[in-house]
Amino acid sequence: MSCDIKRSISLYSYQDEYYDGKLDLEGCLREVAKTGATGVELLPEQMVKRFPVSVESEEFRKQWFGWLEKYHLEPSCYDAFLENRIFDNRTLSLGEQIKMMKRDIRLASLLGFPVLRTLVSTPMDVIEGSLDYAKEMNVKIGLEVHAPFSLNSGWADGYMEMIKRTGTKHFGFIPDLGIFCKNIPDVVRDKARRMGASEKCLKIVDDAYAKRVEKGFVKIKYDLNLGKANMEYRLANGMQEMMDAIEEAGGNEADRWYANMSFTYSWSDPQDIIDNIDYIYHTHAKFYNMHEDYVETSVAIPEVVEAFKKAGYKGFLSSEYEGGEHLRDVGVDSIEQVRRNQEALRRAIEE
Structure with a gap:
């Protein structure tokens, strides 16, 4: 065509x-x-x-x-x-x-x-x-x-x-x-490093993102309340499990920032x-x-x-x-x- x-x-x-x-x-x-x-x-x-x-x-x-x-x-x-x-x-x-x-x-x-x-x-x-x-x-x-x-x-x-x-x-x-x-964009990962993120937690987030790509993202639903729709989307795509893993690894504020940023892609x-x-x-x-x-x-x-x-x-x-x-x-x-x-x-x- x-x-x-x-x-x-x-x-x-x-x-x-x-x-x-x-x-x-x-x-x-x-x-x-x-x-x-x-x-x-x-x-x-x-x-x-x-x-x-x-x-x-x-x-x-x-x-x-x-x-x-x-x-x-x-x-x-x-x-x-x-x-x-x-x-x-x-x-x-x-x-x-x-x-x-x-x-x-x-x-x-x-x-x-x-x-x-x-x-x-x-x-x-x-x-x-x-x-x-x-x-x-x-x-x-x-x-x-x-x-x-x-x-x-x-x-x-x-x-x-x-x-x-x-x-x-x-x-x-x-x-x-x-x-x-x-x-996840490399400039975001590098910024997280400069903020003090640990390599262990970066890997947890990167691996979680790779799994979402591999299995397919659960897509966001239509809702007049965009905040509610976005949170449901994050939870459906493994946000809680990823955040729990970061906490278990002793994650800090930079690690949590990188984890949250992963859901903007x-x-x-x-x-x-x-x-x-x-x-x-x-x-x-x-x-x-x-x-x-x-x-x-x-x-x-x-x-x-x-x-x-x-x-x-x-x-x-x-x-x-x-x-x-x-x-x-x-x-x-x-x-x-x-x-x-x-x-x-x-x-x-x-x-």
């Missing part, structure tokens, strides 16, 4: 350089272009000053599209955050949340983005209440499938039911490659991509550490990209670097990490 896989970069990847003042928004776009990627994913609340007022101005939009033309880039995905708890004493009403979602759909359209990313914390009725407007603005809403969530699961079934019931063509999924981790069969390709509008090519030989030691990049190719995917794989948060005490080089990831993606796509 023919495919058209393009490469993009989420500017989230450059957050450390942006925060430290080494890159501004244009500088981030310039770095994207240097890698050979053609798409750009934007977190406007993170990198657009005076958001959302500035996006409304013709001056900013003229500058934005001027940069895209200068660096030969196209918008791939607009990352939205439904801030439904902006008040101390209450959650926003359904109407207020839909209004905020519509605002972001409109802003995404103004900046040329065909897809808007929303988080799993976005209530389904907010998404459903925004579908007509998304169609009107020709912007597709993509729900990020981030570990511990997964496709082909009871959690995803709830959204699939809504898609089929409404017949919408403007809501689907954005898988995050953090659901395709065969190992998961392994899904790449067949999930093939089964759901008609509903995948964009993809976060999440990664944690690219070595000099362009190998990511946790995310199975070649295997996953092969599934996208087999499925005939027509869309972007957008590099999203998340290893930097575990390296801030020793130094982060997001620019080099993203360059390596883009090269790994290029090789996997073109081979």
Whole structure:
């Protein structure tokens, strides 16, 4: 089956350089272009000053599209955050949340983005209440499938039911490659060591993760209470047994931190991509550490990209670097990490 896989970069990847003042928004776009990627994913609340007022101005939009033309880039995905708890004493009403979602759909359209990313914390009725407007603005809403969530699961079934019931063509999924981790990222393990974790407890956690991969993860269920769903997921995947083993080994705070972190990654069969390709509008090519030989030691990049190719995917794989948060005490080089990831993606796509 023919495919058209393009490469993009989420500017989230450059957050450390942006925060430290080494890159501004244009500088981030310039770095994207240097890698050979053609798409750009934007977190406007993170990198657009005076958001959302500035996006409304013709001056900013003229500058934005001027940069895209200068660096030969196209918008791939607009990352939205439904801030439904902006008040101390209450959650926003359904109407207020839909209004905020519509605002972001409109802003995404103004900046040329065909897809808007929303988080799993976005209530389904907010998404459903925004579908007509998304169609009107020709912007597709993509729900990020981030570990511990997964496709082909009871959690995803709830959204699939809504898609089929409404017949919408403007809501689907954005898988995050953090659901395709065969190992816990090495940068996380190294951080645990620096925190004082013992090799004995690290092995207990690594072995427990390997067993989950081997036998298959018990997938998370759909529940409006995400905290409850997440805890049930952890317990179903052996959390208590692993924590008991750590305590018996005399584990310390660093050991327990590493054990808890192990549940923020998961392994899904790449067949999930093939089964759901008609509903995948964009993809976060999440990664944690690219070595000099362009190998990511946790995310199975070649295997996953092969599934996208087999499925005939027509869309972007957008590099999203998340290893930097575990390296801030020793130094982060997001620019080099993203360059390596883009090269790994290029090789996997073109081979």
